[in-house]
Amino acid sequence: MTTLMLLVAVVVCCFLYLGLILWKANTYWEVRGVKHFKPWPLVGNLARALKFNRHVSFFYDEIYKAFPTERMVGMYEFLTPTLIIRDPTLVENVLVREFSTYPDHGPLFFEPSSISYESIFTITGIRWRALRNKLLTSFSTGKMKAIFPDIVRSCQSVVDSDPKRLHKDMLHEFAVKSFLNSMFGTNILPEGEEELMAKSKEVFQGKPQRIIQQIMLTFFPKLGDFLNMKFMPKTLDNYFRNLLNTLVEQRASANIKRDDYAKVLCDMNKMGKMDVYNRENKRIDETFDVTNDLVLAQAFMFFFAGLDTTVLVMLHTALELSLAKSCQEKARQEVRSVLKKYGGYSWEAVRDMKYLDQCIQETLRMHPSLQFIVRMSDKDTVIDGVKIKKNTRIIIPLHSIQMDPNHFPNPHIFDPERFSVPLSSKFTHLPFSEGPRVCLGKRFATLETATIIAHILDNFELHPSPELKFPLKYEPNALFHSPISNDEISIILKRIM
Numbered sequence: 001m002t003t004l005m006l007l008v009a010v011v012v013c014c015f016l017y018l019g020l021i022l023w024k025a026n027t028y029w030e031v032r033g034v035k036h037f038k039p040w041p042l043v044g045n046l047a048r049a050l051k052f053n054r055h056v057s058f059f060y061d062e063i064y065k066a067f068p069t070e071r072m073v074g075m076y077e078f079l080t081p082t083l084i085i086r087d088p089t090l091v092e093n094v095l096v097r098e099f100s101t102y103p104d105h106g107p108l109f110f111e112p113s114s115i116s117y118e119s120i121f122t123i124t125g126i127r128w129r130a131l132r133n134k135l136l137t138s139f140s141t142g143k144m145k146a147i148f149p150d151i152v153r154s155c156q157s158v159v160d161s162d163p164k165r166l167h168k169d170m171l172h173e174f175a176v177k178s179f180l181n182s183m184f185g186t187n188i189l190p191e192g193e194e195e196l197m198a199k200s201k202e203v204f205q206g207k208p209q210r211i212i213q214q215i216m217l218t219f220f221p222k223l224g225d226f227l228n229m230k231f232m233p234k235t236l237d238n239y240f241r242n243l244l245n246t247l248v249e250q251r252a253s254a255n256i257k258r259d260d261y262a263k264v265l266c267d268m269n270k271m272g273k274m275d276v277y278n279r280e281n282k283r284i285d286e287t288f289d290v291t292n293d294l295v296l297a298q299a300f301m302f303f304f305a306g307l308d309t310t311v312l313v314m315l316h317t318a319l320e321l322s323l324a325k326s327c328q329e330k331a332r333q334e335v336r337s338v339l340k341k342y343g344g345y346s347w348e349a350v351r352d353m354k355y356l357d358q359c360i361q362e363t364l365r366m367h368p369s370l371q372f373i374v375r376m377s378d379k380d381t382v383i384d385g386v387k388i389k390k391n392t393r394i395i396i397p398l399h400s401i402q403m404d405p406n407h408f409p410n411p412h413i414f415d416p417e418r419f420s421v422p423l424s425s426k427f428t429h430l431p432f433s434e435g436p437r438v439c440l441g442k443r444f445a446t447l448e449t450a451t452i453i454a455h456i457l458d459n460f461e462l463h464p465s466p467e468l469k470f471p472l473k474y475e476p477n478a479l480f481h482s483p484i485s486n487d488e489i490s491i492i493l494k495r496i497m
C-alpha cells in the first residue's frame with residue numbers, strides 16, 4: 001500500500017513539475033507585459049505551421065500586423081518564447097548598437113556532423129570574428145575587380161545561348177557556373193555538370209520532412225541529435241565535401257596565381273592555424289587550429305548562402321521589370337548610355353548604373369530572399385524597458401518591415417524611385433541585414449545581379465509569360481523565398497534586333 005502511495009505521489013509530482021514548466025514557458029510574455037497571442041500548450045503559436053502549407057514567415061507576419069502600434073511583440077515557438085521586433089530603432093539596437101548582447105543566431109539546424117557545422121554562419125565569439133575578417137578579404141574592391149571579367153564571361157554565355165525564356169532553373173545554372181568561375185577560378189567538367197546542377201538544386205529543395213528535421217535541430221537540438229536528424233541527407237553532404245575538397249586541393253597543387261576566394265581558403269589551409277588578434281591590446285588573444293573541415297565548411301557556406309539567395313533576386317528583378325514597362329525601358333537606356341560612356345563592361349561601369357541599382361534595391365525590398373533573421377540574447381538584458389532572459393530568441397521580420405506602409409507607402413507597387421533619395425531609416429530596408437554580421441557576399445551578389453540584368457536588358461525585351469498567375473505561389477517548406485516550381489515565374493525574352 002505504501003509503495004503504491006509512493007508511486008502515485010511520484011507520478012503526481014512529475015505531472016505538477018511538467019505543468020509548472022509548461023506554465024512558466026507559456027507565461028513568459030504575459031509576466032513581462034509584452035503583447036502576444038495566447039499560446040497553445042506545447043506548440044505555442046505554431047499549431048497551424050505544422051500543416052506545412054505556409055512558410056513560417058507567414059506566421060511572423062500575421063503577428064507583426066496584428067499589433068500595429070507595438071514596438072515589439074511576443075510569440076511562442078513550441079516552448080520557446082520569441083520576441084518579434086517591429087520598430088526600426090530597436091532593430092538598430094539589436095543588430096548594431098548592442099551587437100555584443102546579440103552576437104549570434106542561436107541554435108541552428110546544422111547537426112554536428114554536417115559540413116556546415118563549423119561555418120562562419122554557425123561559429124561564435126572571437127573565432128567567428130577572426131574567420132570573418134579573413135573571409136572578408138575575398139570581397140575587397142581589388143578582388144571584385146579581379147573577378148569581374150569572369151562574371152561578364154558567364155553573363156555573355158547566357159546571352160549567346162539565345163534563351164527564349166527566363167526562369168529559375170536557367171538562372172540557377174548561370175549562378176553555379178559564374179560562382180565557380182569567379183570564386184574558385186574553375187570550370188565544371190562537362191561530365192560532372194549535370195550532377196552538380198541536380199545536387200545544388202537538391203540543397204535548397206523544400207520538403208515537410210526537412211522542415212521537421214530543421215525544427216527539431218533548432219528547438220530541440222539534443223533530441224534531434226539523438227534521433228540522428230540531419231540538415232541534409234548524408235549522400236548530399238558527402239557529395240559537397242568531395243567536390244569542394246577536390247576544388248581546394250586542385251587549386252593548392254596547381255600553383256595558379258589568382259586572387260580569389262579559393263586562394264583565401266588555400267592560404268588558411270596551408271597556415272593550419274589562425275590568430276585572434278586583439279586590436280585594443282595589440283596582441284594575439286588566442287590561436288586556433290584551421291582543420292580541413294573548417295575550410296570545407298566555409299567553402300560550402302558560400303555556396304549555400306550565396307546561390308539561391310542571388311538567383312531569387314535576379315529572377316524577381318527580371319519579373320518586376322517585365323511587368324513595369326517604363327522602368328524596364330528607363331533601365332535599358334541607362335545601361336546602354338553607361339556602356340557607351342565606359343566603352344563596354346567594367347566594374348566601374350556597373351557601379352555607375354544607378355537606376356538599375358534602384359530597381360534591384362526595390363526588388364530586394366519586395367522580395368527579400370531571406371524573409372527574416374534570427375538573433376539570440378547572450379546575457380540577461382533589457383529591450384525597450386522589458387527584462388529579457390539570456391538565450392531569448394529574437395526575430396527581425398525583414399519582409400514585414402519592408403512591406404509596412406508606414407515605412408513604404410503603397411508597398412505592393414514596384415517603384416525604384418523610392419531609392420533615389422536616402423531612406424528615413426536604413427533599418428527599414430535590410431535585405432542583407434546590418435551590423436557586424438551583415439551579409440558577407442553583399443557586394444558580390446549585387447555586382448553579379450546588376451551585371452546579368454544589364455546584359456539581359458541590353459539584348460532582350462522582357463515580357464511576363466501569359467501563364468503567370470497572381471498571387472504567385474511560394475514554396476512553404478524552403479528556407480528562402482522561392483517560387484513553388486520552375487514554371488511559377490517565367491519571363492519571355494524577345495531578342496532586340
Ligand code: HEM
Pocket residue numbers: 105120121132301302303305306307309310313368369370373374430431432433436437438439440441442444445446
Ligand atoms: C542577394 C543575395 C543575398 C542575400 C539577399 C543575402 C542575405 C543575407 C542575410 C540577410 C544575411 C544575414 C543573416 C543573419 O544575420 O541571420 C546574410 C549573411 C551571410 N551571407 Fe548573404 N545574402 C546574399 C548573397 C550572399 C552571397 C553571394 C554570399 C557569398 C558569396 C553570402 C554569404 C553570406 C554569409 C557567409 C553570411 C553570414 C555572415 C556572418 O554570419 O558573419 N551571401 N546574407
